[in-house]
Amino acid sequence: MTDPAPPPAGAALRMELGPAQAAARAEFAAWVDAHVAPHAGAWDRAAATPREVIDRLAATGWLGAVVPREHGGAGMDWVTFGVLNEELGRGCSSLRSLLTVHSMAAHAVLRWGSRAQKERWLGPFARGEAIGAFALSEPEVGSDASAVQTTATPDGDGYVLDGRKKWTTYGQIADVFLLFAKAEGKPVAFLVERGAPGLEVAPLGGITGTRASMLAELRLEGCRVPKEARVAGPGFGLAVAVATLEVGRYSVACGTAGLIRACLDASLDYAARRVQYGSAIGEHQLVQRMLAEMAAGWRAAHWLCMRAGWLRDAGDPAAAHETFVAKYAAATAATRAALDAVQIHGANGCSEAYPVERYLRDSRVMEIIEGSTQIQQVAIARAELESRAAHL
Amino acid sequence: MTEEEIRSRLRAFVERFMRGHDLQDAEDLFGTGYVNSMFAMQLVQFVESTFGVACESDDLEIDNFRSIDALTAFVQRKLGAPVA
Numbered sequence: 001m002t003d004p005a006p007p008p009a010g011a012a013l014r015m016e017l018g019p020a021q022a023a024a025r026a027e028f029a030a031w032v033d034a035h036v037a038p039h040a041g042a043w044d045r046a047a048a049t050p051r052e053v054i055d056r057l058a059a060t061g062w063l064g065a066v067v068p069r070e071h072g073g074a075g076m077d078w079v080t081f082g083v084l085n086e087e088l089g090r091g092c093s094s095l096r097s098l099l100t101v102h103s104m105a106a107h108a109v110l111r112w113g114s115r116a117q118k119e120r121w122l123g124p125f126a127r128g129e130a131i132g133a134f135a136l137s138e139p140e141v142g143s144d145a146s147a148v149q150t151t152a153t154p155d156g157d158g159y160v161l162d163g164r165k166k167w168t169t170y171g172q173i174a175d176v177f178l179l180f181a182k183a184e185g186k187p188v189a190f191l192v193e194r195g196a197p198g199l200e201v202a203p204l205g206g207i208t209g210t211r212a213s214m215l216a217e218l219r220l221e222g223c224r225v226p227k228e229a230r231v232a233g234p235g236f237g238l239a240v241a242v243a244t245l246e247v248g249r250y251s252v253a254c255g256t257a258g259l260i261r262a263c264l265d266a267s268l269d270y271a272a273r274r275v276q277y278g279s280a281i282g283e284h285q286l287v288q289r290m291l292a293e294m295a296a297g298w299r300a301a302h303w304l305c306m307r308a309g310w311l312r313d314a315g316d317p318a319a320a321h322e323t324f325v326a327k328y329a330a331a332t333a334a335t336r337a338a339l340d341a342v343q344i345h346g347a348n349g350c351s352e353a354y355p356v357e358r359y360l361r362d363s364r365v366m367e368i369i370e371g372s373t374q375i376q377q378v379a380i381a382r383a384e385l386e387s388r389a390a391h392l
Numbered sequence: 393m394t395e396e397e398i399r400s401r402l403r404a405f406v407e408r409f410m411r412g413h414d415l416q417d418a419e420d421l422f423g424t425g426y427v428n429s430m431f432a433m434q435l436v437q438f439v440e441s442t443f444g445v446a447c448e449s450d451d452l453e454i455d456n457f458r459s460i461d462a463l464t465a466f467v468q469r470k471l472g473a474p475v476a
Contacts, residue, residue, distance in 0.1 A: 114449035186454065235454025239432035317437070320430065 015303075017079065024080050028087035031060065036091030037262075037355075043212035044358050047205055049094060054173070057095070058128020066103045066247070067110065071118065073126035078312035082254040082305050089255030090262045093362040094212035096255040098131070100248050101169045105132025105178045108189070108244045112232045117191060121176065133174035134248065135165040135192075135218055136241055143375050145180070145187075145241050150220060152181040152188055159183060159230070161192065161199075161223040171216025172203050178244065179218070180237050187237030190229045198223030209361035246320055249370040250308055253327035256334045256366045257301035263334070263341035263359050264294045270345055270354075281344070290340040297333030304329050321383050328376035331366040338363035393471065398443070399464045405438050406460065417460040432457060439463070445470035 017025060035056060043049055057063060065081045067073020076084065081103070088096040106125040109117050109132075124130035141147050150163025161181055168177065179192045192199060204215040232240055271282030271291060281287045304326035311319035338360040342349035349356045367373045399417070407415060410426050421427060421435075435457055436447050445467065456466040 112449060112452065117449070232449055232452035233454060233456075236432065236452045239436065239452075242430055243433045315441070317434070 015306075017083070017306075021077075021080050021083060024076075025083045025087065028062075028084050029090075032087045032091035036088065036095060040092035040095070040212075041352065041355055041358060043092065043094060045211075045352065047211045048214060049098065049170075049173075049212045051173075053095065054098065054128065054131070057098070061126070063099065063102055063128035063131075064106070064126030065099070066107045067122050067126040071110070071122035071126060073106075073122065077309075078250070079306060079309035082250065082309040085251045085254035086258040086261070086302070086305065089258030090265075091258075092212070093255060093259055093365070094210045094214075096251075096258070097169050097210055097213045100251040100255065101134045101174075102128075102132050103251060104134045104244045104248045105176065105191075107247045108178050108231060108240055109191070111243060112189070112236070112240050113191075114228070114231075116228060117231065121191070124175075130175040131170060131173055133168055133170050133177050134244065135168045135171070135177040135179040136245075137165065137167045139164055139166050143372060145245075146238055148180050148182055148187065150179070150181040152183040152190065154183060155224065158224055158226045159188075159190070161190070161220040161225060163220050165218035165220075167204065168216045168218055169210075169213050171201055171218060172214035174216075177218065178231065178240075180241055182237075183234050186235040187241070188234050189231040189237045189240040190225055191231060192220075192223065192225055192229065196223050196225060209358075209363070209365035211361070245370060246323060249327045250305070250312065250323045252366060252370045253301070253308065253323060253330045254305045256327070256330035256363075257298065257305050259359060259362060259366065260294065260298040260301055260330065260334050260337045263337040263356065263363075264291070264298050266354070266356050266359070267291060267294060267341045267344045270348075274346075287344055290344055294337045294340055297337050301326065301330035301333050321380070324371070324376050324379050324383070327370060328373060328380060331363075331376075332373060334359075334363040334366050393443070395464060395468060398467050398471075399460060401442055402439075402460055402463050402467070405442070406435075415460070417464075419460075420458055421460075422454070422458065435463075439467060443467050443471060 061074045062084055064073030065076045065084055069075040085096055085099060088099055106122065109121045121130065125132055136145055138149055140149060150161060152159040152161050163181065165179065175194050177192045179190045181188055181190065194201065198221050200219040202217045202219065204217050207215060268291065271287055272280055274281045308319055308322040308326045311322050341356040342360050345354055345356050348354050351357065406421060409431060410424065413424060413426055439445065440447055456462055
């Protein structure tokens with residue numbers, strides 16, 4: 001599936017998918033149209049992703065997207081992974097978020113894990129036999145990851161974890177959590193297995209969007225883990241979190257571009273069909289304005305995501321900043337697109353009979369996770385200021 | 393690569409973050425207030441790509457990355473060079 005020569009750092013970027021990437025997109029799109037989009041509303045209403053859906057996704061091998069082939073994964077390049085997120089996000093933001101957190105856990109093990117951790121987890125992650133999740137947020141800790149209150153107390157040849165994690169996506173079903181704590185004041189990352197004594201997983205319900213994403217709260221009380229569960233050394237927890245969040249941010253950005261596409265597709269179909277004042281509402285100029293905004297928003301988000309993917313594939317350090325820009329642009333455009341999609345659908349847009357009210361609720365989530373819009377704005381502005389200052 | 397070459401490359405990278413601060417070789421980079429949460433990750437990537445070494449799980453102790461002195465010694469160890 002990997003196209004032969006990703007552009008070297010600094011080379012002019014290709015602005016179209018390679019043939020293998022385009023073929024992958026067609027395969028992802030057909031699968032989403034057949035197995036995801038028609039059912040996403042029902043999963044949302046049930047506030048759960050059925051196990052057979054996850055098993056079917058696992059059978060595609062795409063849960064091993066970021067795992068290299070030598071570890072049994074799909075070994076996708078970042079552009080192809082982005083396209084997968086975009087297509088899944090077009091069908092269902094909840095299921096896309098499973099790919100996000102699972103890929104984050106897999107990437108963290110790959111990038112920062114010990115040899116034993118790689119041997120233990122990468123194969124099962126790639127096959128979808130084990131689901132990984134990301135446990136950073138806490139009741140009192142969101143954007144400021146350095147402030148986690150969960151503690152890891154050294155105890156013999158291991159640690160004892162105490163604290164609470166909140167909003168853990170797919171925490172209800174995850175088999176292992178990439179979990180962040182502080183040991184003697186230093187940030188440390190751990191792989192904590194479901195079933196660890198002292199770990200209680202409580203479902204979190206009643207959320208606005210990505211309702212099928214099976215959120216959980218993790219309660220750690222005297223939860224003992226061996227030293228071998230630590231990912232990288234003491235003090236490196238924040239670096240692990242930041243690098244892992246970059247993967248998550250890219251996945252969310254691409255998934256959000258897909259969400260905009262879903263708003264656009266639904267709105268185009270409805271505007272072509274719905275007749276008022278003797279003509280399809282797509283002929284009404286004020287509706288056209290909303291469609292045009294949505295179409296431009298989708299293209300901007302899509303190409304920013306693809307650019308971030310190409311830069312990641314090229315190993316270009318600018319990828320991190322471009323991913324911030326892509327996620328910010330996609331999330332804010334998704335909010336506008338979803339609001340307009342509901343508006344175009346009128347009263348139908350406020351009904352569960354149409355998917356756009358779900359898109360609106362899901363779009364709200366995208367401006368909050370993996371860096372809120374305000375955090376992104378500050379990060380982008382600072383980086384631009386520094387970049388300008390460096391040129392003066 | 394000599395110790396001085398390693399040190400000077402590390403210093404050139406780290407100084408980009410220091411906004412003119414007069415960094416000492418033994419100074420705690422994370423205590424300067426000039427680096428953010430991205431820095432440790434960027435530093436690992438820089439060390440790997442510049443010196444062609446793999447920072448594996450056991451290497452990822454923050455004390456290996458804490459100062460120019462510590463980084464220089466770490467890179468020398470990874471390159472198998474005798475520590476001066």
